[in-house]
Amino acid sequence: MGLFSISSPTTDVTGGPGQSSSVSRARVLWLSCTAHALHDGYTDMMYALLPVWQTEFGLSYGALAILRGVYAGTMATLQLPAGRLARKFGTRATLAVGTVLAALGYAAAGISGTLLGLCVALAISGGGSSTQHPLASGAVSRVYGRNARGPLSIYNFSGDLGKSALPAAISLLITIMPWRHALWAVSIVGVLFAAVIALFLPSIPRGDLSMKKASRQHSNDSRSGFSLLFTIGVLDTAVRMGLLTFLPFLLKTKGISQSMTGTALALVFIGGAAGKFVCGWLGARVGVIGTVFATEGGTAALILAVIYLPLTPAMVLLPLLGAMLNGTSSVLYGTVPELTSVDRTERAFALFYTGTIASGALSPVVYGFLGDQIGVHGATIATAATALAVLPLALALRPHLRTT
Template identity: 70%
Template sequence: MRLIPPFRFPGAPSPDTTPPGPARDTRKRVLWLSCIAHALHDGYTDMIYALLPVWQSDFGLSYGALAVLRGIYAGTMAGLQLPAGRLAQWLGSRATLALGTFFAALGYALAGLSGGLVGLCIALALSGSGSSTQHPLASGAVSRSYGKNARGPLGIYNFAGDLGKSALPAAISLMVTVMPWRHALWIVSIIGFVVAAVLAVAFPAISRHTLPETDVARAPGTAPSASKPASQRAAPQSDRVGFTVLLTIGILDTGVRMGLLTFLPFLMKEKGASGALIGTALALVFIGGAAGKFACGWLGARMGVIGTVLATESGTAAAILAVLVCPLPLAIVLLPFLGMMLNGTSSVLYGTVPELTSSDRTERAFAVFYTGTIGAGAIAPVIYGVLGDRIGVHGATIATAATALAILPLALRLRGALADTAP
């Protein structure tokens, strides 16, 4: 009798055939603790959007100045991605990730204690510095743990980040309606201190003794094994070109997402939304983004990376313009779809990074990729914020839609690089 294989969601990791034991347990622990760290840090990053209208009222800031606040956090987070990787070589990934989480939480605790705008800026810079450790170290750990089967686990890891983006902005929006925003920041900082302690105690120290030899990246400075094929010892030129195109798409895509999210609270406020409804609107976008991870896994299985990017960027531009012109009730309904399109591209870009780099450069490639994309997240809101001061929120929002459309020709250029690396 022919057996029907069990159904598996697109993008889900393939069944783990590793025999029970330390290697399998370590993989699971790396994945789930990385997911917890990702959810917390991404939530810390995006709950700033829910606080921008509050800070505007308290400090009387322009759109450009508000974008600078967001840029301080994202800029320090982006600029310290590569140094975080070097620090991890000295302290180990577990200690570096735990310390980074501690400082991210400490920054928000100090923001709650700040008596003015300067203190708030310093606190955001400290929190962003702590968050710089999470993306390269956690994603690199997941990629090394699962080896060639890492695309599915990386999808789960990215999905966890969207859960954090959904939960913390909604929570902070609700809390600021019933308590001072400073007290709300102290509460979320306590969560971060708890997660830092858990990571310090439980995050595995990945080594050749805990994972199969074939799944562990070669340590920096050691000679490549003679048994490894050339494609694993060094990334060919076509891969480097493809990685550059991939990074450029990621930078523009992040710029669209961060630029739009900077203006979305004010678009909703202009349409008549209350403070609580603005938080709900952001949560709907982030929930849609989480759902987009699964939707784009389905699309990616049928349309490929390029087809998915073309579909999501076109959908992003259309959804931005639709939300811009629709009345508040219809705009609220459209927000989950907008979130799906906004995050759809990133879901396939992150999983493509290991395909365009050699196995011994995966962690550095993630650090470079996150430096570029998070750096774009720091700079783009400032650019769009200044543009918003000059031509208005509506004009700057239309500019984000135009940027999404500019990604389409780059996606077609990436097609050739992915074809060159196909087995």
């Protein structure tokens, strides 16, 4: 059976045999992927709205940064509580309510008239979105068990689709209607999808026998293994966000035009989406450690190549660089269930996502200060060095994995 197959001869997630197993697993996967696309789209939709809010409310750049920080901070800090709520009320109910809150937060932003009102609305939306990463990825992990690595890479890839679609949609909508009406429109989509989750997401099991056996086999060292995986995830995110911070300035030193800068970033993002999809499959085929070595080593080499090559060959390498930058994440997410007990899957994903989100927020600041001291080229080289720092950690992780 192929890795990305969504059928299985084993027990249905809701208790039935045969074909219902395939249908239920497929439903969990695609609803989780759609939730990921919607919530990630809501998260990045704000970038398209910040200029509108700046004009509407006369906000400073500092105030705009506060808006972004309120959303991201609320989403990051509430992921662990979201996992606890899911254990009490169930994944389906918690994810559905979270999706409603994420949608209603933007609806509230559409009726707000002050910076405080926007902050409250975005805190509501960010709090709702805090449910998605731990619960949806945990659901996919539970229903696929040992075969979850491939489906988790599909889930990971789906977030990039939302990041592309919703910001583009809101940008189009605000050209044909008032921005407040546009927010209400995308909020209605979220409320409708929350109803779909409540009605059609199957009950998620707390773990099958094979997963419980695997948990017992790795109970003694899973905590240290997860700590290593967590550290790798934090560093991998730091490399990605740090490089993206400096890439436009690096290309500017090569003479790129302003219009071509957007094209260059699009090439990186396209390659990144492909890398997320492919590397989950690659991790299952050649092993976690081999894939991490390939992606992190490739990232370091390609960063150095982009620094020193002329503009045209550097542009050619950008999609491959994007694939290396983002590819590691699919392998890491697929490894989380392997290094945690079955009953703590959602908590493990919540911890992991909280760490990577925090790294994504803080690393550009750290690299930015470094860039002030040693320049764009020096700070970009530092991102390559960070990628190489992952390699000894990956070797240390090897003994904790079932397969390498």
